[in-house]
Amino acid sequence: MNARLREVLGEELASLKRAGTYKELRHLDSPMAPSVEMEGRGRVLVFSSNNYLGLSDHPEVRTAGVEGIARFGAGTASVRFICGTFTIHRELEDALARLVGCEAALTYVSCWTANEGLIPTLAGPADAIISDALNHASIIDGCRLAKNTERRVYAHGDMASLAAQLGELREKRRRLILTDGVFSMEGDVAPLPDLVELAEKHDAVLIVDDSHGTGVMGERGRGTAEHFGLLGKIDIITSTLGKALGGAAGGFVASSRELIDYLVQKSRPQLFSNALPPTVAASARAAVDVLMNDPGRVARLRENVRKVRSRLAALGFTMLESPTAIIPIIVGDTARAIAMSNALLEKGIFVTGFGFPVVPEGAARLRIQVSAAHTDADIDRLATALAEVRQA
Numbered sequence: 001m002n003a004r005l006r007e008v009l010g011e012e013l014a015s016l017k018r019a020g021t022y023k024e025l026r027h028l029d030s031p032m033a034p035s036v037e038m039e040g041r042g043r044v045l046v047f048s049s050n051n052y053l054g055l056s057d058h059p060e061v062r063t064a065g066v067e068g069i070a071r072f073g074a075g076t077a078s079v080r081f082i083c084g085t086f087t088i089h090r091e092l093e094d095a096l097a098r099l100v101g102c103e104a105a106l107t108y109v110s111c112w113t114a115n116e117g118l119i120p121t122l123a124g125p126a127d128a129i130i131s132d133a134l135n136h137a138s139i140i141d142g143c144r145l146a147k148n149t150e151r152r153v154y155a156h157g158d159m160a161s162l163a164a165q166l167g168e169l170r171e172k173r174r175r176l177i178l179t180d181g182v183f184s185m186e187g188d189v190a191p192l193p194d195l196v197e198l199a200e201k202h203d204a205v206l207i208v209d210d211s212h213g214t215g216v217m218g219e220r221g222r223g224t225a226e227h228f229g230l231l232g233k234i235d236i237i238t239s240t241l242g243k244a245l246g247g248a249a250g251g252f253v254a255s256s257r258e259l260i261d262y263l264v265q266k267s268r269p270q271l272f273s274n275a276l277p278p279t280v281a282a283s284a285r286a287a288v289d290v291l292m293n294d295p296g297r298v299a300r301l302r303e304n305v306r307k308v309r310s311r312l313a314a315l316g317f318t319m320l321e322s323p324t325a326i327i328p329i330i331v332g333d334t335a336r337a338i339a340m341s342n343a344l345l346e347k348g349i350f351v352t353g354f355g356f357p358v359v360p361e362g363a364a365r366l367r368i369q370v371s372a373a374h375t376d377a378d379i380d381r382l383a384t385a386l387a388e389v390r391q392a
């Protein structure tokens with residue numbers, strides 16, 4: 001290792017520690033579930049995971065993963081167009097397309113990669129991108145890869161700003177509007193009806209990254225489009241398999257057959273990088289089946305969200321309003337959010353605290369994420385512990 005680089009990295013890490021922004025990884029020695037075995041802590045209740053439907057440790061999801069590796073081995077040992085792809089990839093992609101209400105879908109090894117594989121493939125020098133200010137980092141990086149495209153940002157959820165910019169960009173060959181379906185830090189939902197209308201009016205293409213919406217939003221968990229009665233009306237949806245849909249890894253783009261076929265031809269991660277491992281494809285396929293066959297799971301998630309919200313409201317906590325499974329409690333300054341998160345962990349409850357610069361100064365928060373797998377007893381313990389740490 002280069003001595004100078006080692007020294008500089010050491011200095012930077014020390015400064016992160018001094019600033020209190022150094023991230024310590026916590027090691028779990030059990031599957032992700034409402035309660036996990038945390039090294040050095042024992043059993044801990046988890047209210048900070050994206051395991052919204054409790055599928056990461058579901059018996060059918062586990063079995064399908066094992067069968068996937070038994071049937072197909074570890075992987076293709078190449079990119080898909082050179083050496084072939086597995087039938088389980090096609091089965092998964094068909095199931096994902098049906099789930100989110102699109103003609104076709106294409107998987108990537110993550111939603112991060114899906115966004116990076118999609119955006120620069122569609123946006124060239126004659127085009128424009130307009131992106132919500134609070135979009136996920138993978139959208140931001142995807143836009144950065146479209147380096148010859150005019151790139152704009154509209155204030156979070158500000159339809160007037162978006163409309164004005166669409167007007168200014170009418171000479172462009174193609175206008176791409178980019179938004180998260182559910183925003184991860186606020187837990188709020190993109191105004192899809194307005195976005196669809198604006199996209200139509202200005203002949204723009206609407207791209208919704210529904211990573212926190214898939215499996216969560218809508219009666220059957222088909223996503224933010226279903227929540228608004230807009231299934232089939234979104235031009236392009238991207239989402240992850242790493243949250244509600246089993247939580248392993250993987251992402252996808254869903255859209256028209258033409259768009260998907262175009263990505264197979266042109267999207268660089270498809271052309272130069274391996275496909276999802278078959279074990280992951282098979283377990284995600286099973287997760288979609290469980291979701292489609294048992295809508296009661298989505299109803300349980302919604303009921304748990306309602307219970308957590310009403311318990312916390314009764315305790316006088318200030319929460320941001322939203323219909324999603326993300327409940328941010330605003331506590332003010334960063335040090336307080338981190339101290340409360342640590343105090344909760346002392347009580348065996350895992351809730352993440354976020355402060356500046358991840359969220360605006362003064363709006364530091366605890367972010368509670370609810371799962372269909374949480375029991376009433378879990379919710380009781382969360383409420384009791386939150387009431388106690390607030391006193392401290």
Ligand SMILES: *Cc1c(COP(=O)(O)O)cnc(C)c1O
Pocket residue numbers: 109110111112113136138180184209210211212239240241242249250251
């Ligand atoms: C979590 C998330 C991603 C990243 O998903 P991965 O599949 O883990 O790469 C992308 N976009 C949004 C909006 C997310 O919330």
